[in-house]
Amino acid sequence: MAEVQLTPLLRFPEFENNWETLTLEKMSSRIGDGIHGTPQYDEEGAYFFVNGNNLSNGRIEITETTKKVSEEEQQKHYRELNDRTILMSINGTIGNLAYYNNEPVMLGKSAAYINLLPDFEISYVFNYLSTRKIQAFFHSELTGSTIKNLSLRTIRETKLHLPTDTPEQQKIASFLTAVDARIQLLQKKKAKLEEYKKGVMQKLFSQEIRFKNENGNDFPDWEEKRLGEIGATFNGLTGKTKDDFGEGKPYVQYMQIFSNSKIIIEDFGLVKIDEGENQSKVQYGDVFFTTSSETPNEIGTASVMLDEIGDVFLNSFCFGFRPNSLSELVPYFSRYLFRSALFRREIIKLAQGSTRFNMSKVELMKLKVFLPREKEQIKIAEFLTSLDDSIESIENEIDASMEYKKGLLQKMFV
Structure with missing residues (x-):
């Protein structure tokens, strides 16, 4: 039988040797996981207790809710981690990867560690483990009914194809690292622009900074008005059951409102509406x-309809606000007004409940807002829209770069 040739579709021309197949067990000095019990937590501890959900985008992510343990507790459950360690989520969330960079951590049971031998390029193995092929293999080997688990045995038996020449491993790893560096640069650029937008919105809506009119003069003072003075509310769908959804007329879904300050019309759901049925329809400018x-912090999240549409309805878990005049409250301006930090602080105060929080429409209509005149609203909206366009452009670049990398991973590995 002829020998099977292990070579990738895309390869650097200076390398010709065939590739070999090894299991992760043969490539590692040790493969293990964290403790399977609950540690003794210590708010003043020097070590973070991390699990699989702390592993993301190649890094260990520490959040405000990440618990701590003392050095004594960490030593009691010591795991040998070093600069050749790859961490991976193996319980619940599967296959998330991170490099270990000497962070002060103690691992829980949903985080596995792979300590590679010096003969293998860590970045090469890291990228190989993130390929669709390997991730699909991991998911095919899961055990458990409600919470899925990837066993250490499966990890140890995972087969990787790799160049016999270490320099080829290194060149592949360096090339992919350069792609990652571009993605990270774009992500930082996007984060900085988002932070700038957040800061400038704060200053605009607090009137710390103001635009001038076309003649270079000040616009008139902003006017304080209650929401109930400038518009009225209307309800979403009524009398519907789950059997009514999936076909029929378009309607605005809850997540369309929660996820974006403007309604993305491509994401409409469908609902059956009988002829002559009395349901509120939405229109351009509705909020x-x-x-x-x-949580209270998510109550009253707003989104605005910025498209001219036909018969479209609103889900029953939200309500609409229709301005009396679109020159008094310009739709592109209201998109930012109702998501500004000043307005959000006031609306959060309306949250009522303990486990689930609700908000009264009546109380919302009593809230006061400061409104500039139409021309200043338009200037503010145009400026903030231009920032959003720039952020979206960078986001598209990030998506394209990530798709490019996915294609490389498929072609550069066997």
């Missing part, structure tokens, strides 16, 4: 608010 949330 939608979520009425229920799991």
